[in-house]
Amino acid sequence: MPSEETKERIIKAVDLGRTILHYGWIPFIIYIGYTRSNPQPSLIKLISPLA
């Protein structure tokens, strides 16, 4: 049976992981796409809806 402290630490770690996934997933896809695209696009063309 894990102690209260361990439980709290696990909850905090899961929460942190979820936050990273939440705000990091789309930047991660854009990074992967940007670095592996052929030919490599300019970053402004990637983000702006009008460019």
Next chain:
Amino acid sequence: MSSPATELKAEASSSHLPLVGPFANLYNRFSSWRHSLDLPNPGTVENIQKEVKATHLTNFFFDGGRADLTKSVSLNPAFQVTHSFAFGSQVAPPSYNFGAVFANNNLFLQGGMDNEGNLNMRFNQGWTPNNVTKVHGQISSQVGHSHQPLPSRFDWNLLGGLLTITSTSYLAKYTSTDKSWIATAQVQSSGILQATYWQKLSDKVDVAADLQMIAAPARRDAVATLGAKYDLRMSTFRAQLDSTGKVSALLEQRFAPTFAFMVAGEIDHFKNSAKVGVGVMLESTTLTPEEMGMPPQGGMPYPPAP
């Protein structure tokens, strides 16, 4: 001459065999039995109603105005970003959604985030031709409720079978030999029964019927839906009628390979209400025609999940 250590190792590995043996044996018997039946692969659980869902306009209908701007950045590997704007709907507030898709031969990454900060994600990784790991999740951000656990959902799909943690479903699918019609049935342990029928009448016309029954203790309900889809050269037309008194239609007209116009309408005869939607889909690319080697591909803003 062998040392005592190697003898010990050999003994240890052979003592594992009785543990694994029966399972390997059972697996082999099961797979040979499956081979002897010689049935075609029915496909995955999530695709069981794929044809019906593509024919009905339930998943395509919208009201108010919307604009989808898709930008293809690369073709191989496929990489595109989408900006979607929706406004003026009777049922939903104005929204903006940013999406990114990356796909190569065995990796598929998709993400979408709306103006409220809700994330939709999809991750598929193919290991071998018939072994795929799929992760599908939604994370929503609720401002001011940071102490409550955030509602999030993850489905894991391994080896083509769905490992559903919360509920069990029984599914059946029958495809005719020439694949011109498909019937499916589905029973969920929560008391939902769904039967569908799809038929390809000609090259350009598909029809589909769907009957959904809910027999939960708190709620008993049934909805029948009948729909047809016409695929014409530059347009797609869907019409649908259901037992709740709704008649709806959707026209997608493509004027140029990169520009499509959509009109949707729905009349609810029982509630005496109507909804109308107008939308545009614009596709642009940063690639020159020479870099693509072909004219830009038309279609939906997202490529279908592999």
